[in-house]
Amino acid sequence: MRIWTLFLFVTLFFSIICVRLFYWQIIEGDALRAEAIAQYSLSLTIPSVRGVIASVDGSPLAMNEQTSLVYAEPKNIADTIIFTKLVAPVLRVEESSISALLSIPNRVWVPLARKVDRAIKEELQKLPFKGIGFEPEPKRYYPEASMAAHLLGFVGSDEHGLDQGYFGLEGYYDRLLRGRAGSIELQKDVQGSAILVGDAKRIEAEDGRSLTLYVDRTVQAIVERRLRDGMQKYGAKAGTVTIMDPKTGGVLAMAAFPAYDPGDFGAYERDVYKNPIVASTFEPGSTFKVLVMSGAIDQNAVAADTTMQESGPVQVGQYAIRTWNNEYRGSITMTDVIVHSSNVGMVFAGGRIGKEKFLKYLHAYGIGEPTGIDLQDESSAELRPDNEWRDIDLATASFGQGIAVTPIQMIRAVSALANGGALMEPHIVKEIIDSTGKKVEIKPKKVRQVVSPRAASVLTEMMIAAVDRGEAKWAKPKGYRIAGKTGTAQIPVAGHYDPKKTIASFVGFAPADNPKFVMLVTLTEPSSSPWGSETAAPLFFNIARDLFTYYSLPASQ
Amino acid sequence: MKIIQWLVILLVIGELVWTNTLVRSGRDVTATDLAISELRRQNEELAYQVASASAILTIAQKAKEAGFVTPLPSQFVMMGGETLPVALVP
Numbered sequence: 001m002r003i004w005t006l007f008l009f010v011t012l013f014f015s016i017i018c019v020r021l022f023y024w025q026i027i028e029g030d031a032l033r034a035e036a037i038a039q040y041s042l043s044l045t046i047p048s049v050r051g052v053i054a055s056v057d058g059s060p061l062a063m064n065e066q067t068s069l070v071y072a073e074p075k076n077i078a079d080t081i082i083f084t085k086l087v088a089p090v091l092r093v094e095e096s097s098i099s100a101l102l103s104i105p106n107r108v109w110v111p112l113a114r115k116v117d118r119a120i121k122e123e124l125q126k127l128p129f130k131g132i133g134f135e136p137e138p139k140r141y142y143p144e145a146s147m148a149a150h151l152l153g154f155v156g157s158d159e160h161g162l163d164q165g166y167f168g169l170e171g172y173y174d175r176l177l178r179g180r181a182g183s184i185e186l187q188k189d190v191q192g193s194a195i196l197v198g199d200a201k202r203i204e205a206e207d208g209r210s211l212t213l214y215v216d217r218t219v220q221a222i223v224e225r226r227l228r229d230g231m232q233k234y235g236a237k238a239g240t241v242t243i244m245d246p247k248t249g250g251v252l253a254m255a256a257f258p259a260y261d262p263g264d265f266g267a268y269e270r271d272v273y274k275n276p277i278v279a280s281t282f283e284p285g286s287t288f289k290v291l292v293m294s295g296a297i298d299q300n301a302v303a304a305d306t307t308m309q310e311s312g313p314v315q316v317g318q319y320a321i322r323t324w325n326n327e328y329r330g331s332i333t334m335t336d337v338i339v340h341s342s343n344v345g346m347v348f349a350g351g352r353i354g355k356e357k358f359l360k361y362l363h364a365y366g367i368g369e370p371t372g373i374d375l376q377d378e379s380s381a382e383l384r385p386d387n388e389w390r391d392i393d394l395a396t397a398s399f400g401q402g403i404a405v406t407p408i409q410m411i412r413a414v415s416a417l418a419n420g421g422a423l424m425e426p427h428i429v430k431e432i433i434d435s436t437g438k439k440v441e442i443k444p445k446k447v448r449q450v451v452s453p454r455a456a457s458v459l460t461e462m463m464i465a466a467v468d469r470g471e472a473k474w475a476k477p478k479g480y481r482i483a484g485k486t487g488t489a490q491i492p493v494a495g496h497y498d499p500k501k502t503i504a505s506f507v508g509f510a511p512a513d514n515p516k517f518v519m520l521v522t523l524t525e526p527s528s529s530p531w532g533s534e535t536a537a538p539l540f541f542n543i544a545r546d547l548f549t550y551y552s553l554p555a556s557q
Numbered sequence: 558m559k560i561i562q563w564l565v566i567l568l569v570i571g572e573l574v575w576t577n578t579l580v581r582s583g584r585d586v587t588a589t590d591l592a593i594s595e596l597r598r599q600n601e602e603l604a605y606q607v608a609s610a611s612a613i614l615t616i617a618q619k620a621k622e623a624g625f626v627t628p629l630p631s632q633f634v635m636m637g638g639e640t641l642p643v644a645l646v647p
Contacts, residue, residue, distance in 0.1 A: 060608045066601055136598065143608040189580065221613045 042188040048179030050138065051208035053152060053169055055217040056430065062152050062170065062262075065141035067115040068134040070124065074102050074110060077131035087112065087132065090123050114161075115139040140170075146261040148220050150275035151254045151428065153376065154262035167273050169211065169428060170262075171376030176432065179208035207435035214250030214430045219243060222546045223253040227521075230539035231257055235527030236504075240277050240407050241543065243519045246415040246509060248444040249424030251373075252517060278371075278378040281404035282522065285489030286324075286341045286532070287507045288400030290459055291413050292350055293338060295361035298421075298455035301352035304335050304462060308348045316395040321347055324488070338462040339469050341486065343399040350398030358394055359386050362403075364450045365413040366423060373408055373426040380406060400489060410507060411520040413450075417463075418483070418509040418518050421456040423447045464512050472506070472537030477545050479555025483515075484508025484540065486532035491525070501525050504532035506540040516551055519543065 024032065053062040070091065077083050080102045088095040091113045101110045114137065116124075121134055140155040140163070153168025165174035182205030223241045231239045243253040256276050260268035274280070296302045310328045313320040321343055329340065337345030350358055362368065368383030381404035384393070396402040405413075408426060416423040425445040432440045451459075463483035467476055472486055487505040490497035504526050509518040519540060526535040547553070609615065 059611065060604075063604065063608055064601060065605050066598055138601075141605060141608070143612040145612075145614060147613070189583065217613055221617075 040187050041185060043183065043185045046182035046184060046203075046205040047138075048181050048205040049207045050140065050155070050163065051177040051179065051210040051433075053177075053211045053213065055213055055215050055220070057217065058212070059217055060143055061148060061213070061215070061217065063141050063143065064138040065117075067117050067137050067139040068121045069111060069137040070113045070116050070121070071133050071135065072098075072102060072110045072112055073131045073133065074107055075131075077102070078129065083129060083131065086127055086129075087124065090120060090127075091116070140263070142261070142263045144217065144221075145263070146259050147217070147224060148215065148254065149259045149262050150256045150277065151215065151251075151375070152262055154265040154273075156265070167376055168275060169213075169375065172374050173209075173211060173429070177208040177211070179435070180206040182206070209435070210433045211429045212431040212433065213428055214245065214248070214252060215254070215428065216252050218550060219547065220253040220255065222550065223255045223543060226539060226543045226546065227255050227257060230521075230535075230542070231523065233528070234504075234523055234535040234539075236523040236525060236535070238276070238524040240522045241519065241539075242277050242407055242411050243517050243543075243547075244411055244415050244426060246418035246424070246515050246518045249412070249415065249426045250430060250444070251426060251428050254428075274377055275375060277407040278373060278375050279406070281379075281381040281406050282503050282505075283403065283489040283492070284400040284405050284410050285487035285503070285505065286400055287410065287414075287485050287487035287505050287520075288403065288405075289338060289341065289346050289398070290417065290463060290485050290507075291361065291365055291367075292346060292353070292358070292398045293334065293462065294417060294421075294451045294455050294459045295357065296334075296349040296353050297458050298361075298451035299353055299357055301354075301357075302334050302349050304333065304458050306334050307331050308334075308337075308345055310342055310344050312344075314344045314347050314395075316347065316392050317390075319392050319395075321395060321399075335462050335465050338485065339466045341399075341466075341470070346398040347395045350394055355389060355394055358398075359383075359389065361450070362397075364423070364448060365416065366409055366447070367403070367405055367413065371406075371408050371412050371426050374428050378406075378408070380409065400487065407520055407522060411518055414507045414509070414520070415518045416450050417456045417459050418515040419456075420453040421449055421451040423450050460512055463508065467508065471531070471533035472541075475538040475541045477541055477548065477555075480510060480544075480548065480553075481512040481556055482508055482510040482541075482544065483512040484537070486537050488530060488532045500530065502530040504530065504534075504536040506532055506536040508540060508544075510544055510548075511553060511556060513556070516553060517547060 050064055052060050052064075054060050072083070074080070080099070084095050084098045084102065088098050093113065098112060101112065104110070124132060142152065151168050153166055153170035153172075155163050155165050155170055158164040163178065165171045165177060170177065182203045184203070185201040223243065227239050227241050230236070238257060240256045241253065242251065244251050254275075254277055258272055260272045265273070297304070309330065310323070310332050311330060312328055313322045323340075323342055323344055328344070329336070329342075332340070332342065332345060334345070334349060336342070337349065353361070362383060368380060370378050370380045383403075393402055412423065412426050423446070425447050427442055427444070429442055431442065460483045463485055464481055466486075467473065467482045467484045470486065472484075476482060485507055487507070489503045489505070490499060491501040491503060493501065503522055503524050505520065505522040507518075507520045509515040521536045521540045521543070523536050523539070529535055
């Protein structure tokens with residue numbers, strides 16, 4: 001009996017030990033291992049640095065600023081009421097929100113505010129208590145403030161609170177710019193210093209790539225100043241200016257108002273984030289005539305000196321098409337059609353091309369398809385299917401009505417005329433530089449030859465004549481050969497055109513014989529005059545004057 | 558036999574010294590990492606200051622304060638009192 005009792009006692013004793021061992025090794029094993037690892041190993045995230053966006057001269061347009069993440073350690077705070085009362089006004093947050101954070105049970109670390117600048121950090125450091133700490137945290141900084149806002153986009157947060165680029169270049173190149181975070185895991189001693197004989201695992205962070213743009217910040221500044229002044233002078237609700245190098249397709253400047261400050265994007269309405277130059281369409285009006293005429297010249301359907309009779313409105317089906325001022329000049333050449341912006345003359349030229357070829361040129365100029373520009377929010381109005389084009393559609397499209405384009409589509413198409421008929425892909429970024437300094441150049445890309453160099457040359461002369469003899473000749477800088485065309489498009493409202501609401505525009509390039517830049521100016525609903533010749537054209541010439549000085553381009557006449 | 562004993566003792570001592578040196582140099586590595594991160598922070602701070610100081614908006618503001626003006630079609634300064642106008646820009 002005694003031996004059995006002893007046996008049972010020993011069995012029970014070892015059973016309890018086994019159960020206890022099972023509990024610690026199997027059930028609690030993972031948690032204990034994690035706790036042990038936390039005591040002797042050090043695990044850190046090595047953040048990647050977001051790349052810089054710089055203008056063509058290397059000046060940063062978007063870079064990083066050192067700010068801090070402010071956090072609290074509730075266990076080290078002696079009096080949470082005093083802590084809250086002192087910290088809340090410095091951080092400019094409600095006391096109740098800090099109290100709520102501090103009252104969450106079992107929290108050893110509570111983030112209070114993100115991306116706090118240095119002045120506020122220094123103010124907090126002066127407070128006489130423990131329990132507040134700081135972690136370095138980069139914040140996007142735009143040295144030129146709101147300049148080129150639509151082009152740059154901005155950096156906000158994703159659903160995990162991590163930085164993410166939105167709109168413009170920040171959005172389009174987000175993955176390249178942000179890079180890849182690294183990590184380091186090693187064993188540490190009691191003081192937290194690394195032990196080199198232990199196991200160490202290090203994955204280096206890969207910093208984001210930097211971008212060098214075609215954009216020239218001086219040209220951008222000139223354009224923004226002139227556009228702001230022009231909008232004020234002509235009472236326009238909105239305006240855009242785009243300048244492109246016709247030979248490369250590189251965008252030299254891109255400005256749109258109303259704009260916003262990408263460093264403080266939250267203070268603005270969301271509607272303003274979209275870049276109207278790539279995301280909004282408009283009816284181009286008479287500026288479109290140069291594209292249609294170039295097709296007619298290219299097809300030998302007309303020549304510059306081909307004459308037609310402009311004796312009155314032309315009837316297309318049940319519609320009568322008039323000239324813009326309802327004045328008719330009798331026998332006029334195709335050059336005069338462009339110079340005087342004759343709708344009747346354009347119906348004649350468009351009819352000479354024929355529907356099939358007319359549509360072929362629209363497609364070739366890239367109308368109805370995205371240009372492929374490296375900006376996030378590009379969109380395009382689709383052209384109606386080829387078999388749904390009626391005679392009246394063809395007639396109105398020949399003078400730029402009933403067809404929608406984005407400003408970037410329009411300037412790219414006119415750039416082709418300035419570039420011997422070759423259509424280029426527009427680009428903002430010129431070079432991508434990785435964290436080791438290795439540069440990858442984005443080479444200019446020719447999309448297709450739209451019209452022959454001969455046709456482009458004839459159209460250039462017609463556009464020079466339009467500037468020298470057209471409605472806007474009074475504003476032209478003397479001595480320069482500038483090719484250009486005005487446009488005044490009525491805005492379609494509820495199924496009809498509102499004669500008082502127009503989009504005034506001017507597109508052109510200079511110097512005409514060896515173009516340094518192509519420029520498109522649009523002004524939405526100018527109140528001083530609805531006409532492009534009295535609003536967009538003088539603004540174009542004012543900017544052109546500044547560019548002639550900046551590029552040291554001498555007068556040739 | 559004695560040589561082997563001494564060799565073992567020597568190797569054990571050597572091992573201890575070497576291990577101790579390695580552990581201590583861990584602190585140097587940590588200090589170096591901190592120095593690198595501090596230099597990186599200072600570098601970023603300097604880049605930030607350079608960018609702020611060389612922004613076109615800043616330059617334009619400073620030029621205005623220094624008396625530079627937008628060129629006009631004709632500009633004159635008066636020299637020798639108010640009798641001798643000199644054309645700056647024709």
